[in-house]
Amino acid sequence: MPAAFGPSPTGRALRIGAGVVFLAWLIFSLWHFNVTPQRLWNGLGGLLVILKLMIPPSPGEMWMDILKGLAESVAMAFLGTFIAALIAVPLSFLGARNVMTNTLARFSVRRVFDGFRGVDQLIWALAYVRAVGLGPLAGVLAIATADIAVLAKLYAEAIENAEKRQAEGIAAAGGSPSLIVRFGIIPQVLPVMVGHALYFMESNTRSASILGVVGAGGIGLQIAERIRVRHWDEVAFIIIMLIVMVAAIDWISGKLRRRLIGGR
Structure with missing residues (x-):
């Protein structure tokens, strides 16, 4: 590969030009967003003040509401992920190349997946809060709607990478298309x-804590209320509880994933 050691003048000029364009774009972005050392220094000072107010963490007088919010966030993540995974399974077969042989239909299904993946959970939460009202139901629907397309795409890719010989053996024995899939x-x-x-369950536990800020249930509402009244010690306690809860879910889901895959 001589181009790796001695690039042509055209290639060298293109590299330099791309570097100049990237540097100009970076400088323009920093200027447009008014990113200055003075603003960063002032923000760091304000952050240090907040961190000092968080020490020592305290559950406060309404610690039962915190525990209820944490349990609600876990329940929202579980229900939303379960609904999304359940709906994504049949959709994934419609988007898999080795199952859906109609190119136009498969292309249309994949573009629908792309469209749904382009909308964040928070946007869905705002829409569902308007539709069904405040509470965890809006959060469950937002998590499920946002995850259906992502899981369907991942499942479709897994189906496309499946070993063909098993399906061919069942087809050779006279199996129907449904038996081949099954x-x-x-x-x-x-x-x-x-x-x-399981991985999305873990990730959605973190997401559920944010959805509560817009009224979609969960611990996010407790965090927003305490930030509003500047009870930073209670905010720190909630953050610590969230870290412990996510770590526990990650450990449990990791154990389950390894058992399902078959490794120790």
């Missing part, structure tokens, strides 16, 4: 599907 594809991709669902 016994030739699903046993291969099921551990991957469950592993993805």
